Amino acid sequence: MTTDIRRFPSLSHWGAYTAVVQDGRLVDCEPFHRDSAPSAILSSMPGMVHSPLRVRRPAVRKGWLEQREGSDRTARGSDAFVEVSWDTALALVAGELSRVRGTYGDSAIFGGSYGWSSAGRLHHARTLTHRFLNSGGGCINQAGNYSWGAAQFLLPHVIGSYMPVTGRVTDWQSVIGHTRLFIAFGGLALRNAQITSGGAGDHATAAWVAKARDAGWNSLSSARPGGCARRPGREVDPDPSEHRHGPDAGHAAYPDRRGPA
DSSP states (O other), X not given: OOOOEEEEEEEETTEEEEXXXXXXXEEEEEEOTTOSSOOGGGGGHHHHHTOTTSOOSOEEEHHHHHHGGGSOGGGTTTSOEEEOOHHHHHXXXXXXXXXXXXXXOGGGOBOOOOOOSSSSSTTOHHHHHHHHHHHTTOOBOOSSOTXXXXXXHHHHHHTSOSGGGGTOOOOHHHHHHTOSEEEETTOOOXXXXXXXXXXXXXXXXXXXXXXXXXXXXXXXXXXXXXXXXXXXXXXXXXXXXXXXXXXXXXXXXXOOOSOOO
């Protein structure tokens, strides 16, 4: 029996990889060979692709399928779903868009899909949703999102701009060479560095933190040490209620002066 094994280079939010397909089934995701610290999340992708929990075909809420806009909206979240063919699903969407636009106008269509589903722009859910809805007359967009919306609207009041969040940041090498005290709000959790929109060829955060430690950094972090990268130099936890960290933890603990509750 001949086994057909094929490899396809690809990219995910968790990094670059090669998809290994055996007899038409995804069996492995090999990390990019130049990635110094590939994310373990890659190994979960074959299981997700072939999971029995995946939605395999269009499904419509039973009450809406039977009564359309006259259905009982309180049943949302508890009503059963009925699988339908793609032709039926497309006809339902087209009919409903026409009905809503004809009755209430384009402003009644909310194009708020959020797009972390696929790396790149070709399969970006939000981009495709907006392109589709705008080609039919338009829709209501949204300002910001739940991922970096706080930074987008809060940082301009703190530092004057949100541009550092969008990638215009100082290079690690420059930071290490010119920093004595590094302040990290929320710590330096390596799990957060596993993911970037569109993926990365190399997960280098751990290596750079190690270089910073060797360079003699001091760091001030508002995060608990559990789950974070080993931060460089002497660490200070500014939480005034913290008593648990002793000298061995490398933290300066401050007494609780808040008084009785």
